[in-house]
Amino acid sequence: MQRVSWKSLMVALVGMAMTGIFTSCDGGGGGSGGGGGDLGDIGDNNPDLYVALGDSTTDGGNGGGDPYPPRLAAMTGKTVDNKAASNEYSEGAASKVGGILANQKPAAVLFQLGAVDLINGRSIDSTIANLRSIIQQCRANKTVPVVATLQPMIGSHSRWSGLTRELNARIRSLAAEEGARLADVESDFGDGSGLILDDGLHPNEAGNQLMAETFNDAL
Secondary structure (H helix, E strand, O other): OOOHHHHHHHHHHHHHHHHHHHHHHHHOOOOOOOHHHOOOOOOOOOEEEEEEEEOHHOOOEEEEEOOOOHHHHHOOOEEEEEEEOOOHHHHHHHHHHHHHHHHHHHHHEEEEEEHHHHOOOOOOOHHHHHHHHHHHHHHEEEEEEEEEEOOOHHHHHHHHHHHHHHHHHHHHHHHHHHOOEEEEHHHHHOOOOOOOOOOOOOOOOOHHHHHHHHHHHHH
């Protein structure tokens, strides 16, 4: 019988342990980027379908190239159905999400709302109440809610910059309270330099790409 030295045995054991560690790390993502991560128990919802809600930033057509949903779809390999509408209030999105959940059964709903509310004088409290409603409707359907902060308002929209920061702070707190995933667009955009169109509100090409990456990381 061949005799195995303690040194050889220790080398073999360390190698096995390291292999286990690296296998665990490689398997953690489960797919393409952050968007392939484990969403947990989604019931009988469609694991390959996400729905995006929002206003003109999500709807696109502002001169900044494709908005984030098709970019996110390319990153994740999932279908991202863009249900955003220009000038959408948070109240409007909250009222239609129930039908979307029932009819489409998405694995996740991604939403960035509140800019239209602020610009048109709606209170932050009412916006947060509507965002909370969307989160709770999603969770009741075993759909994963991903709520986003707003990008900075600059230039001609800078008059709303303070309210935007206040709303974003409340959105972060809301996500923590409700256990929702957070796409912190404001943090990733910084002061918005090089990421916002000349209108001071909508993302440019680079901004839309960064939004897609931010949502991908949240997933």
